Structures are given as structure tokens and as C-alpha cells.
Amino acid sequence: MSHGSIFSPLKKAFFTYFCPDNQLQKIRITFIEACQQQYTRAKNLVWKKCRTILPVPQWRGRLPKATDVKHPAEYFRGLLTSSCIENIVEQTNLYAIQCDPSKPLKVTVEEIEQFIGICFFMSIFGLPGCRMYWQSATRIDCVANTMALHRWESIKRNLHFSDNLKQAPIGEPAYDKLYKVRPLLTSLLEQFQAIPIDENLCVDEQIVPFKGKHPMKQYNPKKPKRWGYKVFVLADSSGMVYNFEVYTGCISPCNGQPDIGASGNIVLTLSSIIPDNISHKLYFDNWFSSVDLQMLLEKRKIHCIGTVRTNRLAGCCLPTDQDMKRKGRGAFEEKETIYNGVTLRAVKWHDNRAVTLLSTFASANPATTVMRWDKKKKTTVQVKCPSIVTKYNKSMGGVDLLDSLIALYRTKIRSKKWYHRVVFHMFDFAVVEAWLLYRRDSRDCGIPPKDVSSLAKFKAEVAGCLCMEKKTLKRRGRPSQHTEEEQPEKRPKTPVEPRPSTLVRIDQTGHWPVWVERKGRCKYPGCSGIVKVQCSKCVTYLCFSVERNCFLNFHKQ
Numbered sequence: 001m002s003h004g005s006i007f008s009p010l011k012k013a014f015f016t017y018f019c020p021d022n023q024l025q026k027i028r029i030t031f032i033e034a035c036q037q038q039y040t041r042a043k044n045l046v047w048k049k050c051r052t053i054l055p056v057p058q059w060r061g062r063l064p065k066a067t068d069v070k071h072p073a074e075y076f077r078g079l080l081t082s083s084c085i086e087n088i089v090e091q092t093n094l095y096a097i098q099c100d101p102s103k104p105l106k107v108t109v110e111e112i113e114q115f116i117g118i119c120f121f122m123s124i125f126g127l128p129g130c131r132m133y134w135q136s137a138t139r140i141d142c143v144a145n146t147m148a149l150h151r152w153e154s155i156k157r158n159l160h161f162s163d164n165l166k167q168a169p170i171g172e173p174a175y176d177k178l179y180k181v182r183p184l185l186t187s188l189l190e191q192f193q194a195i196p197i198d199e200n201l202c203v204d205e206q207i208v209p210f211k212g213k214h215p216m217k218q219y220n221p222k223k224p225k226r227w228g229y230k231v232f233v234l235a236d237s238s239g240m241v242y243n244f245e246v247y248t249g250c251i252s253p254c255n256g257q258p259d260i261g262a263s264g265n266i267v268l269t270l271s272s273i274i275p276d277n278i279s280h281k282l283y284f285d286n287w288f289s290s291v292d293l294q295m296l297l298e299k300r301k302i303h304c305i306g307t308v309r310t311n312r313l314a315g316c317c318l319p320t321d322q323d324m325k326r327k328g329r330g331a332f333e334e335k336e337t338i339y340n341g342v343t344l345r346a347v348k349w350h351d352n353r354a355v356t357l358l359s360t361f362a363s364a365n366p367a368t369t370v371m372r373w374d375k376k377k378k379t380t381v382q383v384k385c386p387s388i389v390t391k392y393n394k395s396m397g398g399v400d401l402l403d404s405l406i407a408l409y410r411t412k413i414r415s416k417k418w419y420h421r422v423v424f425h426m427f428d429f430a431v432v433e434a435w436l437l438y439r440r441d442s443r444d445c446g447i448p449p450k451d452v453s454s455l456a457k458f459k460a461e462v463a464g465c466l467c468m469e470k471k472t473l474k475r476r477g478r479p480s481q482h483t484e485e486e487q488p489e490k491r492p493k494t495p496v497e498p499r500p501s502t503l504v505r506i507d508q509t510g511h512w513p514v515w516v517e518r519k520g521r522c523k524y525p526g527c528s529g530i531v532k533v534q535c536s537k538c539v540t541y542l543c544f545s546v547e548r549n550c551f552l553n554f555h556k557q
Helices: 009-018 021-037 072-079 082-099 109-125 149-158 179-193 262-273 291-299 321-327 387-395 398-408 418-444 455-468 550-554
Strands: 200-209 227-236 241-246 280-284 302-307 332-339 342-350 354-359 368-374 379-385 513-521 530-535
Touching: 072 179, 072 418, 072 455, 082 109, 082 149, 082 179, 109 149, 109 418, 109 455, 179 241, 179 418, 200 262, 200 387, 200 398, 200 418, 227 262, 227 398, 227 418, 241 262, 241 418, 262 280, 262 291, 280 387, 291 302, 291 342, 291 354, 302 387, 321 342, 321 354, 342 387, 354 387, 398 418, 398 455, 418 455, 530 550
Parallel strands: 200 280, 280 302
Antiparallel strands: 200 227, 227 241, 302 354, 332 342, 342 354, 368 379, 513 530
16 A cells, blocks of 8 residues: 555544544654655666676675684583573473472573583484483483483473563564563674674574474475574674574564565565675575665665566566577576666576576676586587676575575474474574684684584584583492492403583593503593593593692693
8 A cells, every 4th residue: 555545534534533633743743754754666667688707796805814713612601691690590490480489490500511511412313302411221321410301301391581571562562472582582692793703704594493482483395404493694604604583473673774575675674784885795695686676775885686586677578488409508698777876686586497687797798608517419518607606606505505504414403382383493503603603713813624523523512511521420229339249251342432622621620530451541641541530520540649749730721
């Protein structure tokens, strides 16, 4: 409905009859201001053929170089901050009391960290049921020794992030569909937006897998996971995230920007954190792309490339798909227009099928060649490829790469609470982001790729520190004692116990020398003594005598 039809004569008479004069004047003033701010979309632009090459703007930003590589847990704690953990502790304890005042949960910061660490271990091992990690047949010690099953389930059942009693009722302007997880989303966003932004960025959507009943659940048949919550993400070509927005069913215009439709509004919202006048490059697909969006971004010197639907190119007459098919693979046509002082190039290229792209900084030339399989000739052939397509394919896949990294070790914990799926996804989100930061710093410091930890090893290091660093492991039952007098049978050599991470080794919490039956070689570097003393937390053989105190040296910085 247009603004002109809102204040029809009939409605003016209605307002005049039911509204006082001062209120009617306010309504009229608001309407006039709205008309002045109303944005007129592009219509009937003049397009012409062209073959010139557009100059590629030089990026004027720079990424700060890292001087050292931190421990994996430090990268993760830089994203999931201590204040966020403390809020989880407060709200979880509050919710437990609200449910049953006679049974307070009394969860601590250390237990919440252990809970998250256990979730990460579960995502790596991937057993089909949560209780299997504590069962004797499928027991995983790094999980079962950290926390009792009933305690872990109690924390999971009461896990909360906001006070339910303060939530606005449905229908009020302050109502938020994501109220239950809003503090977590806000905390992560603050840390993501503080990361230095790279040159080439992309906007795309991802699906958080979820098949339960909830009004925010979306269905997208073209995605690998068709059902779930939709998240719009701004990332670079390596998958590092700088901004995201969980879709709740409504996309409002960005503050200070005109309304150009839902798909364009979300790009303007996500790109609001990108600095102006530095010549960042932004890529998106045809659901987002439009002439109006690219013009508004170019005004901020954010240069764009996007596939585009032909019905969004006002007045542009490009060859039909049948015409392009008759010309053969590699055929393309380019047209140019100037809209509000911004030069736009539209290129239609035929590969297996026709695709149309729109850009404010790229053109078809200089074209390159790509190898394609020819079904008729049964061999690979060279196909001409426009420059705009090459640039788009090189930098557009960041969000898809992020999805694939999260899917490798996704936390799959079943729950009756809808928001748990969002919470566990955000925890995995933070781990992948921390790993990408770690890889960026490793590259800056010149560490060879073979020495850079994989995502699985990185996540295991984070989980181990969350479960053990500055924590005393509580083991149930009495220590076992050997009462048999006969000599035990000779057993095969057991595998070497993994050494604890550096942060766990030097945390000065819960490390006690204990005597064991079997002898073992001291694990302190440079020592080869055979001892019967182990660290109770590190489970590592160490000398502990008057002559040699490797136990003390091992736990120092």
C-alpha cells in the first residue's frame, strides 16, 4: 500500500472526527516527515553495452600482525568472556530457585565451564546418547571423571541466560523472540565485531539444524539441513565472522538507512560495522542483490559483486537464456548504467546455465579461461570466464566454509527446550571463530601449516582446559587397594598417557603427589628416573625425593 492511499479523504475525515486538533496536527506532521524520508527505488534505468575495464579500487585498510600465538583456551575465552559465564551462573541458579525453592542448584563458574567442556568432548567423540559417556561399556574418562552424570543433567535442565519474569508479554513493542538467549548473542556479537575486518567479505545465510516445533523454524529445500533456525552472517573468505543476525520473522530497516526491502535491509544492517571509505569488497547472492543496495553501499565506498535476478535490473534488456545457450558455453554480454552517480555493470554469462551478476567495481574484461567437462566430446575443454565471475567465486564461499567447519564437530545434544539448539550452535560458533583467529595468528608468526593444530585438536584443547584448568576433579568412591598376594600376570605395554596442556599443568590447583603400585619413567624433560609417584591431576610420573624434585619443577612456569 502506498503512502498516498494511507491518508485518503475517508481516513482524513475519520481522523478529523475522532482525533483532537493537536493530535491530528501531530499525525499530519509525522506523515509529511515520512514522505520526505521515503526512498524511491530505481525504475527504468538506461543501460548500454560496454567493453571497457573498470579499475579495481585499492584497499586502504590493514590487518594488525600478531606477535605470538596464544593457547587455544585463551582464544576461546576471548570470545566467550568471563562476564558472560558469570551471567549464565546467575541466571541458571535463579531459574532453579524459581522452579523449586527447596532445591537450589548452586552452580559455580567452574562447573559451567566444565559443562561446556563436556559438551565439546561430546561433539568430538560423537556417541549417539549423552548417558553413554558415563556407562561402563562406552565410558569416556575425560567426560565421566570431570562431572557426575546427574550433576551434568541438572545443569543442562536449568541452563538459562535471562530472567523469565522480566520478559515482555507477546504483543508489546519490547517483546523479543530471542529474549532467552539475547545476553549470549549480545556478548558474542561484541567480541566478533571487535575483530579487525579483512578486505573481502560476504553475506549469506546459514541454517541451525532443528526439527522441533517453533515459530522461528524455517524450511529451505536448497540447504543441506533443510529445517532449522536461519542466521544471516557477515564473514570473510576464510569463514571468520564479524557480524550475524538470527532471523525472527521480521527484518526492519537499518537505522539511518532507507527501506529497500527485507533482503537489502539485512545486508545494510550487517554491513553497518564495516568502516566507510576504505574500499572493502562485499559479495552476496541473488536473494540479497539489487541495484538500490549496491548503490547505497557504493556511496560508503563499499564495493560489491552479487548474482542478481533479472527482474531487479530495472530497464536492462539482456539476452534470454535460450539466446545465450545458442551462443554456446563461455558467451557473455555486459551492460552499464549510472544510477545516482554510481556506475553499475551487469554481466550475463552462460556456463552450464545462464547466470547474471551485478557489480560496482568489476567488469567482464579481462576474461580468463576455465576448464569444463564436455559431455559430447568426453573431455575437458577451455571455456571463457568473465573477470567478475572469477572474483565472485574466489570470495563468496566464506559462510559456506564456516558451515562446513561447524558441521565437522557439531554439538548434537537432544533437548526439550528450543533455545538449547541455538545455545549449542553459538558455542560451536565461538570455537570455530577462535580456531580461525588462531590460524591467522599462526600464519602471521610464520608457523608451518603442518605444525598448526587441526580443528579437532584445537577443540579438544579448549575442552580439556575448560574441564581441568584451576579445577579439582572429583572422583567418586574409595581408592582401590590390591590385597592379592600372588604375583600379577605380566600385561602388555599400555599406551602412553597424554600429557596435560600447559594451562592445566601450571594452574596450581589440585596437583598432589600420590604413590602408585606400578613404576614409571619420570616425564620431566631431561630426567630418566624410574619412580612410583604420580601427579593426581596430570596422571604423570614425576620424581619426588630429596635428590630430585621434578614434581615441583614440572608444575612451574
